Amino acid sequence: MSDKVLLDYGSGGRASQRLISQLFLGHLGNDELNRLNDAAELSMSGRLAMSTDSFTVDPIFFPGGNIGSLAVHGTVNDVAMMGAIPKYLTCGYIIEEGLPMDDLEKIVEAMGEAARHAGVSVVTGDTKVVPKGAVDKIFINTTGIGDIIVDPAPSGDAARPGDAVLISGTLGDHGLTILGTREGLEFEANVQSDSAALNHLLVKLVQELPEVHVMRDPTRGGLATTLNEITTSSNVCCELQENDIPVRPEVKGGCSILGLDPLYLANEGKFLCILPEEHAEKALEIMRADPLGQDACRIGTMTDANPGKVVLVTQLGGKRLLGMLEGEQLPRIC
Amino acid sequence: MLDRMEAELESDLRFMEVCGTHTVAIFQSGLRSLLPKKIVHLSGPGCPVCVTHESEVNAFLDLAANERVIMATFGDLMRVPGDNGRNLKKAVADGARVKVVYSPFDTLKLAKENPDDIVVFIGVGFETTAPTIAATMKMARQQGIKNLRVLCFHKTVPLALDALLSDEAINVDGFILPGHVSAIIGTDPYNFIAEKYNKSAVVTGFEPLDILQSLNQMIDWRKKGEAHVVNNYTRIVGENGNPKAVEIMYEVFEPTDALWRGIGLIPGSGLEIRSEWEEFDAKKEFGITIEDCAPLKGCKCGDILKGIKQPDECPLFGKPCTPANPVGPCMVSTEGSCAAYYKYKLD
Numbered sequence: 162m163s164d165k166v167l168l169d170y171g172s173g174g175r176a177s178q179r180l181i182s183q184l185f186l187g188h189l190g191n192d193e194l195n196r197l198n199d200a201a202e203l204s205m206s207g208r209l210a211m212s213t214d215s216f217t218v219d220p221i222f223f224p225g226g227n228i229g230s231l232a233v234h235g236t237v238n239d240v241a242m243m244g245a246i247p248k249y250l251t252c253g254y255i256i257e258e259g260l261p262m263d264d265l266e267k268i269v270e271a272m273g274e275a276a277r278h279a280g281v282s283v284v285t286g287d288t289k290v291v292p293k294g295a296v297d298k299i300f301i302n303t304t305g306i307g308d309i310i311v312d313p314a315p316s317g318d319a320a321r322p323g324d325a326v327l328i329s330g331t332l333g334d335h336g337l338t339i340l341g342t343r344e345g346l347e348f349e350a351n352v353q354s355d356s357a358a359l360n361h362l363l364v365k366l367v368q369e370l371p372e373v374h375v376m377r378d379p380t381r382g383g384l385a386t387t388l389n390e391i392t393t394s395s396n397v398c399c400e401l402q403e404n405d406i407p408v409r410p411e412v413k414g415g416c417s418i419l420g421l422d423p424l425y426l427a428n429e430g431k432f433l434c435i436l437p438e439e440h441a442e443k444a445l446e447i448m449r450a451d452p453l454g455q456d457a458c459r460i461g462t463m464t465d466a467n468p469g470k471v472v473l474v475t476q477l478g479g480k481r482l483l484g485m486l487e488g489e490q491l492p493r494i495c
Numbered sequence: 496m497l498d499r500m501e502a503e504l505e506s507d508l509r510f511m512e513v514c515g516t517h518t519v520a521i522f523q524s525g526l527r528s529l530l531p532k533k534i535v536h537l538s539g540p541g542c543p544v545c546v547t548h549e550s551e552v553n554a555f556l557d558l559a560a561n562e563r564v565i566m567a568t569f570g571d572l573m574r575v576p577g578d579n580g581r582n583l584k585k586a587v588a589d590g591a592r593v594k595v596v597y598s599p600f601d602t603l604k605l606a607k608e609n610p611d612d613i614v615v616f617i618g619v620g621f622e623t624t625a626p627t628i629a630a631t632m633k634m635a636r637q638q639g640i641k642n643l644r645v646l647c648f649h650k651t652v653p654l655a656l657d658a659l660l661s662d663e664a665i666n667v668d669g670f671i672l673p674g675h676v677s678a679i680i681g682t683d684p685y686n687f688i689a690e691k692y693n694k695s696a697v698v699t700g701f702e703p704l705d706i707l708q709s710l711n712q713m714i715d716w717r718k719k720g721e722a723h724v725v726n727n728y729t730r731i732v733g734e735n736g737n738p739k740a741v742e743i744m745y746e747v748f749e750p751t752d753a754l755w756r757g758i759g760l761i762p763g764s765g766l767e768i769r770s771e772w773e774e775f776d777a778k779k780e781f782g783i784t785i786e787d788c789a790p791l792k793g794c795k796c797g798d799i800l801k802g803i804k805q806p807d808e809c810p811l812f813g814k815p816c817t818p819a820n821p822v823g824p825c826m827v828s829t830e831g832s833c834a835a836y837y838k839y840k841l842d
Contacts, residue, residue, distance in 0.1 A: 344597060403525075419597070420570075420829060472841065477703050479525020481839040487818035488574070488584075 166260045171290030184266060185286065188273035189252070193284040201284035203249060205308065210245035212236055213304040221268065221298050223342045225335070225354030226429075228301055229268035233275035234358045234429055235380065236305040241360035242376045242432065244314045244367040245307035250276060252286040253302040258293050268299065279358035281305065310364065311371045319374040320395035324463040325441035327434040329362075329448050330355070330456040331407045332384050336426025337415050346419075352411050357430035362451040366434065370444055375435035382486065383425040387433060388471045389485045392463075399471045401461035401483065421490050424483065435463065496707055501531035503714050509535040509666055510710060511802045513652060514673030515542030515830020516701055522839035524703040534710060537802030538832035540655050540755060541673055543620045544571045545800060545825045545832070548754040550785045551648045552577045552824070555617050558646065558781060559583060559591040565609055566593045567602045568617040574827045599624075599631040606635070606643040615777045618647040623675040625649045625766055626740035629747035632768075632775045644777035647768050648785075650753050652676050653684040654764035660692045665801055669713040670696035671706060674728045679744075681736030682726045689722040698726040747772050754787055756824070757797025796823040799832055806836040813837065 162179055169176035186195060193201050214235050221228040233250065240247040252272070256265065276283055313319070335354040340346075359378070367373055375395070379387040384406070392399050408423045416423045430453060434444055441459055448454030466472070471483040512518060518538045521527050527536055540546045556577040559566045566583070573583045573595065587593050592612075594605060599616055606614040618628050628645060635643045652673060659665055672685060677698040688696040695716050697709035709727050716723055726732050744766070753765025768776040777783065790797060794816070795809035806812055806825070816822040818834060825831035 346597065467841070470841075473525070475523070475525030477525050477529065479528040480841055481522055481525050481528060482841055484838050 162262055164262050166256050166258060166262060166265055166290055168258050168290050168292065171256070171288055177288065180288065184269055185288070188269045189276065189283040189286070191282045191284070193282060194286070201249070203284065205248070205306070208309040208312070208314070209306055210240045210243035210309050210314070211304065211306045212239035213302065214239060215300060215302040217297070217300050218339060219297060220339075220342050221264070223338055223354055224352070225338060226356040227268055227271050228299060229271035230275040231356050231429060232301040232303045233272050233279060233281070234356050236303040237279045237281055237358045237360050238378045238432070240305040240307040241363040242315065242378055243309055244311040244363075244373070244376065245309045246364055247279065247281045247305050247307035247360050249284045249306050250281050251304040252283050254286070254288045255296050255300040256288065256290045257296045257298050258290050260298055265299070275358060279360055311367045315367070315373050315376040317375055317377060317391050318394040320391055320397050320435045320463050321374060321437075322397055322463050322465040323438055324374055324435045325438050325459055326399060326401070326461040326463065327436075327441060327444055327448070327457060328384070328407065328460050329359070329431050329434070329454040331409050331412070332379070332428055332431065333408055333412045333416065333423030333426035335429045336383065337412050337421070337423070339427070340419070340421070341415065352409070352415060355428055355430035357453055359430065359432055359453055362448065362453050363432065365451070366444060366447050369447055370436065370440050372440050373434060373436045373444070376432055378432045379428050381427050383423070383427060384433070385422075385424045385471065385483045386485050388483070391433075391435065392471055393469045395463075396468045397463045397465060398467040398469070399461055400464050400466070401471060401473050403473050403475045405458060405460045407456050407458055425486055425490055496711065497529055497531060500711055500714055501533065503718065504531065504533040507533050507535050508710070508714055508717065509537060509668045509802070510671060510713060511537040511539040511667045512671040513539040513541035513656065514671075514675065515545070515828065516675065517671055517673070517699070517706070518542065518832050518835050519830055520701045520703070521706060522835045526703045526706060528841065537667060538799070538835070539659065539670070539802055540758060540800040541652070542825070542828050542830040542832070543624070543650065544575055544828035544830070545796070545823075546650060546755045546758070547575065547619050547648055547824060548756045548785065549578070549790070550754065550788055554783050554785060555646055556581045556583065556586060558615060558777070558783070559586045559593055560589075561781070563613050564592070565605065565612050565614045566591065566617060567596045567605055567614055568593065569619070570595045571828050572617055572619060574821065575824045576821050576827065599628045600634070602631060602643055603635055603638065603640060606640050610642060613642050613644055613780075615644045615646055618645045618649050620649055621652050621673070621676050622679040622744065625748060626679060626744040629743045632747055632772060633743070635775070643775060644780055645768065645775050646777040646783070647748065647766060649748065649766035650755065651750070651764055651766065653680070654761055655755060655758070656685070657687060658758065658761045658764070659801055660688065660694065662801065664803055667694065667802055668717060669694055671709055672696050672698040674698060674700055674731060677726070677728065677732045677736065679736050679740050681732070681734055682724060683735070685724045689724045693722045695722045696724045698728045698732050700728040700731065754785060757790065757800045760787065791822060794823050796825050799825060806833040807840070809833070
């Protein structure tokens with residue numbers, strides 16, 4: 162194969178076949194995918210959770226992962242947040258011509274590893290190669306499907322006053338890593354993406370505690386945006402204790418220099434768990450027993466004080482709104 | 496301490512902070528929700544984005560549309576609204592080349608990488624940013640970079656405070672002075688606040704305790720009938736500031752009259768590029784002049800920046816002026832007072 166991805170590789174001809182058999186099947190292959198039919202044949206029944214996401218992250222390689230592993234983790238996590246065991250993934254690539262073949266291989270290899278670790282199979286896929294400039298290096302779409310194992314499934318509109326609000330670990334690591342890498346900013350401290358598949362931990366949690374009301378991963382828009390979505394859907398107020406929100410000192414420092422708020426930065430390996438107060442300790446115990454939840458802690462409580470709002474009780478003991486951002490965060494002048 | 500302050504106060508203490516970072520710190524820390532009702536917090540003209548005049552915004556938006564130009568800017572300016580709903584984000588969608596930089600020095604690399612284009616840095620900011628931009632221009636000259644320009648809209652803080660204090664409509668008992676600006680200019684340029692107007696002013700850090708300490712002092716001084724200009728932020732701010740930064744700033748720039756959004760013309764309160772450095776002057780290169788214009792109907796930015804009105808007293812606040820549809824920059828800048836009210840205020 163050529164050392165760069167050429168338009169030929171998306172043509173459907175021999176070049177495409179070589180790319181599929183040598184590269185994609187090599188890293189992602191399984192009985193269903195290897196049949197190379199037009200569609201995957203699956204046997205599933207009952208209540209299913211399905212989710213899709215497109216990944217366009219820039220840079221495509223970053224400390225803690227790459228666009229390939231992220232494309233698996235992101236969709237696996239979205240399916241698992243519904244109290245489901247993710248089973249199958251689809252995978253669509255749109256590749257800019259000229260992408261080094263080595264880069265593509267690293268990305269697909271990372272996807273294969275992430276899928277194996279998460280216990281999901283990529284069962285069908287598609288590759289398009291577009292002229293230079295039509296996309297930025299590579300975009301990946303993944304769709305995931307899984308079996309829901311609790312009834313009712315956790316849902317964003319199910320939070321109730323009195324519920325405890327738990328977070329599985331530190332916030333802002335992924336967002337700051339991506340921004341820092343994109344802009345070529347060098348942090349003295351080691352900051353890296355938290356991208357990880359959370360499904361094994363999530364499944365264990367809902368199996369032991371089917372009383373969980375909401376599970377959500379605070380990805381784009383961060384904790385603040387996700388909690389605002391939940392308080393709006395559930396028509397409750399979330400009162401957060403600033404002192405209890407875990408943020409690494411190096412992330413706090415990086416954010417302070419750049420004028421960013423870690424509570425609005427994306428996370429790719431964390432989840433919010435909202436459940437009745439009496440189950441909070443047990444949930445924390447389960448989360449902390451898993452390396453992906455070792456820093457889990459309680460950060461707040463749902464109340465009926467200001468429905469639809471997130472209120473932050475600051476370190477000083479004052480109160481303020483933690484609202485939704487209008488768009489992306491922008492670095493400031495001084 | 497808050498209880499003591501409340502007990503000490505016989506009447507309202509109206510204090511103004513003159514730095515967007517203080518605005519945000521006061522809200523973000525929750526301090527504002529804890530202050531006794533008698534301590535009235537006003538936000539002054541301390542957010543450089545907010546005081547950028549409408550004509551200046553339109554000028555950089557016009558220039559962004561120039562095909563020869565790559566605009567370089569700090570991120571805050573991306574959503575600042577110009578006329579007809581324009582902003583830099585929309586300009587990018589229309590094909591303009593706009594690059595968000597984290598330091599003016601990033602523009603040197605940008606200029607080197609694009610030798611056939613003109614890189615224009617939008618110079619918005621106070622004494623905090625002006626010296627770095629001056630240093631960037633010096634470095635560009637040393638490196639023989641010919642395609643870098645600066646669109647200089649810099650403003651200086653002390654004269655704006657003088658203009659505010661001379662306005663009888665303004666009712667301020669004391670100032671929390673900007674920490675970053677003071678780190679450059681020191682405290683002497685503020686002495687007139689006590690000497691001429693008999694008001695107190697304290698250079699203050701950004702932690703809630705820094706702010707409380709300064710408020711506490713101002714309460715004590717008022718009780719004794721005294722007025723002082725004091726530096727409480729000694730861990731960062733030297734009494735003389737940073738003379739080297741000031742020297743570089745005035746080597747490249749010289750004072751000029753400047754239009755402040757909502758306030759109007761303040762003689763000598765701006766900086767312009769000296770003729771010895773005119774090869775960097777975007778205004779000269781592109782024939783840009785800044786004319787005063789009528790403020791937008793209904794927008795109370797001026798009264799808010801002067802502490803006459805609180806943001807939620809503006810008829811446009813929250814409807815139709817929101818971060819999604821900002822009428823003025825105070826609603827869109829990270830450090831704008833309207834944005835802080837909208838974002839953080841609970842009731």
